Amino acid sequence: MSRFPVSPTSRQAIWDFVRNLRRTLGLEYEFYFNIVNFVEKVMPVMFPDFIFEVCTTEEMGNMHGETIPSEHKIRIREDVYNNACMDIGRDRLTMAHEAEHYFMHDEKSIIFPKSAGSGKIPTFCDPEWQANVFAGELLAPSYLIDGLPAYIVQKRCSVSFSCADRQLSAIESERSKQNGIVIDLDF
Numbered sequence: 205m206s207r208f209p210v211s212p213t214s215r216q217a218i219w220d221f222v223r224n225l226r227r228t229l230g231l232e233y234e235f236y237f238n239i240v241n242f243v244e245k246v247m248p249v250m251f252p253d254f255i256f257e258v259c260t261t262e263e264m265g266n267m268h269g270e271t272i273p274s275e276h277k278i279r280i281r282e283d284v285y286n287n288a289c290m291d292i293g294r295d296r297l298t299m300a301h302e303a304e305h306y307f308m309h310d311e312k313s314i315i316f317p318k319s320a321g322s323g324k325i326p327t328f329c330d331p332e333w334q335a336n337v338f339a340g341e342l343l344a345p346s347y348l349i350d351g352l353p354a355y356i357v358q359k360r361c362s363v364s365f366s367c368a369d370r371q372l373s374a375i376e377s378e379r380s381k382q383n384g385i386v387i388d389l390d391f
């Protein structure tokens with residue numbers, strides 16, 4: 205979780221980033237993305253000071269996961285980690301969400317509320333929105349799933365039905381934007 209607005213980023217820019225990342229990993233055209241392996245084994249190679257911790261429910265309480273940029277750390281609650289290892293879509297998404305916070309929001313990129321103006325955080329500056337867009341795209345890439353029914357996306361990508369459905373709606377939204385019709389989705 206992050207409470208501060210961050211630099212504005214469009215959905216398409218996040219999608220492009222994810223595609224580049226998957227390409228770099230040699231996984232551009234794989235439906236299934238092994239997020240547990242990525243966080244546990246790949247991120248420590250990409251970021252030598254990165255620390256991944258699986259924490260007890262007593263330690264984490266209601267939090268499923270958290271990212272602490274100042275400590276170069278991602279912490280995931282043990283039941284969430286175990287479920288992600290068993291390919292439960294919701295928990296895989298949580299791990300992808302925290303990975304985004306680590307990738308994108310180091311201490312320097314955090315904009316404090318004062319300098320970002322007052323009131324509601326604009327969607328594109330909302331770190332939670334950005335993390336959700338990244339997580340959905342990492343696990344169910346728009347360029348692979350376009351045109352597929354949600355239940356097929358759910359199965360091939362090991363995501364929840366709602367995640368698959370949101371991704372497909374986001375694809376429609378982006379397409380409408382390109383055609384000059386604006387449909388604003390807050391996820």
Ligand SMILES: [Zn+2]
Pocket residue numbers: 205206301305331332335
């Ligand atoms: Zn978050």
